Amino acid sequence: MAQNTYISLNVVPIGANVLMEIDGLADEPIWQEAQSINVHTIGGANFVDGQTTVTIKALSNKHETFFLFTWADPTHSLSHLPIEKVSTGWKVVENGFYEFDEQSHYEDKFAVMLSKTCNSGADGTAHLGKTPFHDKPSNWHGKGYHASVDNKVRDLWHWKAVRTNDMILADDNFIGPLTKVLSGQRRYSAGYLPDGKESGAYVMNWLWYSPNGVIPKRLPKDALYEGDIIPWFGSKPYKKDDDHYPIGTRLPSVLYRSNRFEGDRADVRARGQWKNGQWTLELVRKNMTPSVHDVALEHGTCMWVSAFDHSQIAHTRHNLAISLKYIL
Known part of the structure; x- marks a missing residue:
């Protein structure tokens, strides 16, 4: 592997x-002592x-690896495609969601990709343009698809400030x-799957x-509900007779x-x-898992990161x- 195809991150x-609390505060003394690298990312909407x-900082106790990511984001975005009461019922508040490229009413996100190799173009998984594969459907947004044409799996962690953060x-x-x-499939996902x-x-x-x-699936039991998500047990099935919300009311779309x-x-x-205009994100995963869709965290594993500022797919990137360099 050529020397200029990667930068190194020491895993301390x-x-x-050592007790590590995954709370996004990073107030453990060991984090203050850990070495860090800075990765400049470009091309993201709204930044x-x-x-x-x-x-980025990383620590490992030989069983698990802990990561700390911080990045500047001037807006704290937790409004994810809310639904709004209008004269005819309810409507999704969006500005691009129909083309799967929402850049206004979306949550902040962060993605980490792992691979066993460090090639350019996100290790060959980024295929740009509206129709990068002639025998597959065109994408709605014109940006491209992610897929492993070499049939090797890349791991992808996708943190979402509304949908997964409280989990x-x-x-x-x-x-x-x-x-x-698939027949009737409106959005083709290429090689990107959960x-x-x-x-x-x-x-x-x-x-x-x-x-x-x-038409909403459920309504909050509390008519004055103001959360970012609707919990199942804090809601009830939608009935038109129960829909007394005034025009202009907005409710979360995440259930x-x-x-x-x-x-x-x-x-x-x-x-x-x-x-104060910055996200702090802590993640941890076992170094080895039994899943065929996971990449091991070990010496030489390659990683890419992307930040999303209230955008659905328009994330930042780096080449x-x-x-990862595990220090013995």
Whole structure:
């Protein structure tokens, strides 16, 4: 591997008895002592000049690896496609969601990709343009697809400030080979898929999406509810007779069907905190998992990071991989 294809991140060893709280505060003394690297990322919607620098630290107790990511984000974005009461019913508040490229009414997010190799173009998984694969559907937004055309799996952790943060998780996904096109499928995901799960889910709080209007699945039991998500047990099935909300009322669109994921999709614990124009995100995962969709955390594993500022897919990016160097 050529020397200029990656930058190194030292993973500092810690004892198994060192208590690490995944709370997004990073107030453990060991974090203050750990070495850090800065990765300049570009091309993201809504960031100042589309750029933000991500500061990264890593620790490992030989069983798990802990990561600390911080990045500048001037806006704390927790409004995820709210639904608004209008004269004809309810409508999704959006500015690009119909093309799967929402850049206004979306939550902040952060993504981490892992691979066994450090090649450019996100290790060959980024395929740009509206129709990068001639035998597959064009994408709606014109930006491209993620897929592993070499049939090797890349791990992808997707932390979401509304949908997964209260679960204390990042959504454990993967990039694999191109999937089959399903009949009636409006959004083709190429090789980007979630890991399997045994239970737990968040869903959108509407029956069928239409830019012209939606019918909510559930309404909060508390008519003055002001949370970022609607909990299942704090809500009731939608009935038109119960819909007394005045025009202009906005409700969250994210509905928790249970508290959190269980199974492979819950392998990555994560918690973020926003303060004074900066996100601080802590993540931890076991170095080895039994999942075929996970990449081992070990010496030489390659990593890429991306930040999203209230955008659905328009994230920042960087070219050189980050190579994990476990210090013995």
